[in-house]
Amino acid sequence: MKKLILMSRTLIAATLVLSTATAVAEGWKTYEAKAYGFSMLIPEGTTIKEKEWKGGWGGMYATHEGVHFYGIAKLGTKATDEEIEKFAVDLIGIPAAEWTKIDSGKDKNGWARYHTFKATKGSKLYFAAYGVGPKGTYLLYLETTPTDFKENRADYDKWYASIELE
Numbered sequence: 001m002k003k004l005i006l007m008s009r010t011l012i013a014a015t016l017v018l019s020t021a022t023a024v025a026e027g028w029k030t031y032e033a034k035a036y037g038f039s040m041l042i043p044e045g046t047t048i049k050e051k052e053w054k055g056g057w058g059g060m061y062a063t064h065e066g067v068h069f070y071g072i073a074k075l076g077t078k079a080t081d082e083e084i085e086k087f088a089v090d091l092i093g094i095p096a097a098e099w100t101k102i103d104s105g106k107d108k109n110g111w112a113r114y115h116t117f118k119a120t121k122g123s124k125l126y127f128a129a130y131g132v133g134p135k136g137t138y139l140l141y142l143e144t145t146p147t148d149f150k151e152n153r154a155d156y157d158k159w160y161a162s163i164e165l166e
Helices: 001-027 081-092 146-151 155-160
Strands: 027-035 038-043 047-052 058-064 067-075 101-110 111-121 123-135 135-144
Touching: 027 058, 027 067, 027 155, 038 058, 038 067, 038 135, 038 155, 081 111, 081 123, 081 135, 123 146, 123 155, 135 155, 146 155
Parallel strands: none
Antiparallel strands: 027 038, 047 058, 058 067, 067 135, 101 111, 111 123, 123 135
């Protein structure tokens, strides 16, 4: 009986490892920004750089095959949605009234509260999540083209679902 239980546990562990390996084999890896309190999937081979933005915001930006990923945090704060939206509008240049809200909620993947939107400006499409978590206020987004977003929507949904706050 003990051997059967041990074999079952081993099989379950092997299945979990294989599932994780399959996800990584599909060309994605987990990027952890421990100092900023978030993690997310990014394509393998992505060039990542840290950056400071105005108003105490900091984090990373990354580029892979023309797609830009941003993970920006303002640590130690719990900004209102309006304050985060103002920062996002100043950064990407699209008024919040022109955003298409996709999702919102509470208490998910470390988010105390979050909102997700999509916005298009010229040849650029932005797909973003913003809100607050344990360490502060967050804006995580990617910039691509509308055509690329449509063709790779499953990958971008995978990216969005992978975002976790610590």
